[in-house]
Amino acid sequence: MATQQTQVLGRTLLAPAVVLLFIWMIVPLAMTIYFSTLHYSLLDPGTESFVGLENFRYFLTDPAFLTSLQNTLVLVGSVLAITIFLGTPLALLLDQPVIGRNIVRLMVIAPFFVMPTVSALVWKNLLMHPVSGLFAWIAKLFGATPIDWFTDAPLLAVILIVAWQWLPFATLILLTALQSQDEEQKEAAEMDGASALSRFIYLTLPHLARPITVVILIETIFLLTVFAEIFVTTGGGPGLRTTNIAFLIYSQALIQFDVGNASAGGLVAVVIANIVAFFLVRIIGRNLET
């Protein structure tokens, strides 16, 4: 259908976007690769020298790397688990006949639109403060000792904040998927005497398999680089207890000014993200008929 004229026009219109994204992708990445092979400190300019893979050896054998890798995995894994295991029942609940469903939906979705620095500081102070926080008051109501979140369980505190921000995302996507489920199929199963539980296991769950996969992959990509929440609450501490890979690279680059080492770390982060991205792009590509 496309004439030659539209073909040419099409390419011309596409070009600016492609060129810009290409530069955006290639130039910084090439520079990161280049820097990662240098001994390069901003505190000591003019002394750059080629050191091969030394920075990678240093970064990967640094105990801080293993700690922050572990923190990253715990953070991503816990937030995924919380958002999926709470988001699925919540979506099922919102799919039921609920009076005032639209208002409930608004309340559930709201946290997603709150900027990360606000969520983090409101949780840290108003809710999790060991003396005057709302959680401390609730703990005392039940006769328990309030938890000093950012001293005793700092990583858990960060996990809860981030999970609160992403729960709406999982819920909303799963709810959207539920609403596209074939009602007649469910009715037929009901008439044939299938119980609610078996309808859920054999009809709803398979229907949700793909949206759940999508939620897991997209959340993983964003959760691998959680930054602002850590930046404003713990600054990676106490010690390294809440330092994830993203924060470790940030502190090497802009606190210790070690460009070479931070670049090597950056490439490690890129590789980890690409493994996830590979699967996500395949799923999306399968869904795309052009």
Next chain:
Amino acid sequence: MARKVTSRHVVVSTAAAWLFGFLIFLPILWMVLTSFKTELDAFAMPPKFLLFHWTMENYATVQSRSDYLHHALNSIMIAGGSTLIAMLIAVPAAWSMAFAPTKRTKDVLLWMLSTKMMPPVGVLVPIYLIYRDFGLLDTRAGLILILCLGNLPIVIWMLFTYFKEIPKDILEAARMDGATIGRELVYVLTPMAVPGLASTLLLNFILAWNEAFWTLNLSTLDAAPLTVFIASYSSPEGLFWAKLSAASTLAIAPIVILGWFTQRQLVRGLTFGAVK
């Protein structure tokens, strides 16, 4: 659709849904309440829920002591500017891929998507150095540029999925009637594309407004948007909860309200069409 629904079922699910909705919304509600308290009441134990001395003082203090409006204006200009520029680049690109697809269109789309998956921290060092050398640190232009590039793939994708849904028959009919491409664009395509354009604009404005990696790392004061302004409350100096709450409420209120209008587009925009 006529599933039998007992009234007990409705009562139970309504109660449960409201309970969970309320719990999830509670931190925001608590923040808004705190913003109307005095600093002393904000810190009170046991907490004061509704019976406290309501005051607007914090809102006035936030502006007079820290120039809230300056940062709000930065947020508006950075989020708005980056979204508009991204739209200018994305509309032609999405149009071309939706209406004049080639064999490689699918690969181009997926490649664009993959640029979004690059962790920003992986390119923090070079971007920081480039910005330093070109004097772009702590400038609005610098933040507009980086947020524009960062969101461009999402903008193109969203527009593409909307444009794909415009029936091609209508275009062919217009062409049969002798419409040129220019007329086709103005009279046929644009009116049909307006809802899609509007929701893309809105969602990306929200994403840029809340972006907190580049804004925290590349701006400090002059160009600092609200994300950075709020972060400055993280160093505790005296009693500040009520002021923090007031500043936070101001920073999120407009965007949460806008966000509520974009719920459905959110799913489409953030899953790249993988969930409809």
